[in-house]
Amino acid sequence: MADSTKYIPINERSLVSDLKLKNIFSFQTKKTRAFAYVFISVFVAFTFFLAFNPSPDPSSPWFSNIFTTTPIQPNSTTTTTPSSARSHFSSIYSFFFPSNSSTISRSQTLNPDPPNVIKDPPIALNQTQTDGSNQTTSGSPPTQPGSNQTTSGSPPSQHGSNQTTIGSLPSQPGSNQTSETVPNLASEAPKSVPNNATENVVKPSPNPQGSVPISLGKDAGSGPSQRKEEKSTGNNNVASLGKELGIQDLVKNLVNCDLFDGEWVRDESYPLYKPGSCSLIDEQFNCFSNGRPDLGFQMFKWKPKGCTLPRLDGIKMLQLLRGKRLVFVGDSLNRNMWESLICILRNSIKDQTKVYEASGRHHFRAEASYSFVFQDYNCTVELFVAPFLVQEWETKDKNGTKKETLRLDLISSSADQYKTADVVVFNTGHWWTHDKTAKGQDYYQEGSHVYRELNVLEAFRKAMTTWGMWVDANMNPTKTSVFFRGYSASHFSGGQWNSGGACDHEVEPIKNTTYLTPYPDKMIVLEKVFKGMKTRVSYMNITRQTDFRKDGHPSIYRKKHYTAAEIKSPLHYQDCSHWCLPGVPDAWNEILYAQLLVKQYQQNQHQKP
Incomplete structure (x- = not known):
């Protein structure tokens, strides 16, 4: 039956003669005849939809659009695409076969797709990679800092990224993401930066946790330092110290500076220890x-002309x-x-x-x-x-x-x-x-x-x-x-x-x-x-x-x-x-x-x- 009606035009007025119907069905009442006509009409409509997809594949977007609702990304701007046009057919199907379950809201996201299955989600505008191209990624590693991607099932993004994430861990501070709530993971944070992620060098805060600031005195715009004892780390590498405390550039400036050509400037943050305390x-x-x-006389700092002493x-x-x-x-x-x-x-x-x-x-x-x-x-x-x-x-x-x-x-x-x-x-x-x-x-x-x-x-x-x-x-x-x-x-x-x-x-x-x-x-x-x-x-x-x-x-x-x-x-x-x-x-x-x-x-x- 499917093969005989596969290529019949949609606007054909009569698909099968009444005589053939009578030969097939021996219904005599008006109700049974009406039921038969409705049944055949529905069957023909269903066959028509299958005509557009002769070999239905569960992974095919055509098939999935008939039985599922395409997720709409919250706050995203989309253009008319083939997938959006196919949504009309899925709505017709849902009219004939209404679901008992509640309709999924457009503002909700679905559960993450199975791993390693690449889908073709809607392309969102204003999502730009670091190289200026637009990219849609699923099951991918974290994006590069500053990149804007649509990601499904990926680990948390780096600082400053602008992503829409499905089924991911909570985003890092400063990122602009929409993610599905994952129970019991809200307090977890990534323990390390993946090898394939570019390190995002950020200037340290004035007093990072666990660090001891080197106050530069008035000449550098700082007051008396609040010195705290650090835990012994065994690290005497000044490069890492400079990175941690923000003094590496200061040390570079000292390399070619005459530290002994300068003047005494009054600085009320001195002396370095209180009188009578030692x-x-x-x-x-x-x-x-x-x-x-x-x-x-204790409140003076030596200031070289060409640099500032830490x-x-x-x-x-x-x-x-x-x-x-x-x-x-x-x-x-x-x-x-x-x-x-x-x-x-x-x-x-x-x-x-x-x-x-x-x-x-x-x-x-x-x-x-x-x-x-x-x-x-x-x-x-x-x-x-x-x-x-x-x-x-x-x-x-x-x-x-x-x-x-x-x-x-x-x-x-x-x-x-x-x-x-x-x-x-x-x-x-x-x-x-x-x-x-x-x-x-x-x-x-x-x-x-x-x-x-x-x-x-x-x-x-x-x-x-x-x-x-x-x-x-x-x-x-x-x-x-x-x-x-x-x-x-x-x-x-x-x-x-x-x-x-x-x-x-x-x-x-x-x-x-x-x-x-x-x-x-x-x-x-x-x-x-x-x-x-x-x-x-x-x-x-x-x-x-x-x-x-x-x-x-x-x-x-x-x-x-x-x-x-x-x-x-x-x-x-x-x-x-x-x-x-x-x-x-x-x-x-x-x-x-x-x-x-x-x-x-x-x-x-x-x-x-």
Whole structure:
């Protein structure tokens, strides 16, 4: 029957004669005849629909449009397509065979199609790929960031994408998606980015969860940093630190910047630690505890002309130093810097019981060496006292009388203890201005020879040459970073350190460069020694920086109480060489921190393929 009527025109008035019907059906009543006509009409209509699809395939859109309703994407804009035209036939079929179930709303979506079965859903407008083409995807991996796709049964999209998703997991924040509700999955988030998805680099928020911000101070538009202790991660890679904290570009700018050509700017977010908060500061440097009334000298930040120093974050510096030894070698000005750094690092840690001097000491002026242990970071910050960097010696004159000399040809006796350290900061200078060294009479010695008289500048050159040769011969430049901190300026007015010189009336830095002192001859000699060395030395040239700060010395606040004899003594002097803590040495450590960041950055750049 189907074959005989397959190609009969739709507008044919009579399909089968009444006679043939009578022969087939022997119905005599009007009702039975009417029923037969209706039945045959429906049958012919059904056959007509099948004529457009001779081999009905369940996966065919024609067949599915007869028995199903094509889902309409919510809020989508569509044009008239073949599938939309076929919907008229499905509505006719539903008229003859109404369903008992409720009609699916146009705003609803169907259950996801079986996996790996590619359908032909309606093409939505305004859906553009990253390359500008329109694409409809089903069962596909996540789209590239910024792409706009119609996706069925796909994993969540990347940030910023604009997708219509059927049967997918919840979308990422910021995406514009319509998705079917999946029970018990609303709180789940993707645990990793698929390999075939392009990483979307986004600038970190001011304080990402679990990170410690490096505040840049007023010059960078930030106030005091809220430093929190991070969990130990074992990662001292500054590239990842830079990415996490948003300072990588800042570090790049430091690479070719002269960190020592700048000015002091007032910044009320300083100092880096509160006055009186660090019990490790020796009385000699503790101006706050010794009663100094003005504290404005602490609220200055060093600002290089060509870049901005990152604010020293104690936790981040400890991460850079994890598993390493940082050693200071030199005179009491290096002890000034060492105590400053101990206070900064220690005050950044919540559990300060895990920071301690290895031998249990609490005063740091009597012994030849000290070592602070930072237990959680398996690192130490140490000090070796060597005011000349070469050995102080003792010899006998012709009469057999012992006298002190300075061996210009021998490195200090403690050198073997720090030659394998990871970071070493050397200094010398102030002891070369004392009477014995300045006069140079029967004091300087090489081998068994004691110079009857030797110019102090020549003696300094010989001593620094000995130091440079020892560094080249004993320090591995691939392991040890060598720094040399330059001469720290003094500000005695009306005399020298032992002849009534004073600076107690100074409360502001020097602002007119006319009043700065000439660059020291000894530092010119030192720079020539650097040029003759194989080892690369990072020169911390803080001479000009410190020359501005006539206000930062302990002056009369070097002690808490003076005896009557000290007050009356004509030799009573003020300290206008060392620095109050908190104070100027904190800036030296901030520069050291920046230089360590730069070194790590350069190493990472060198290691890239």
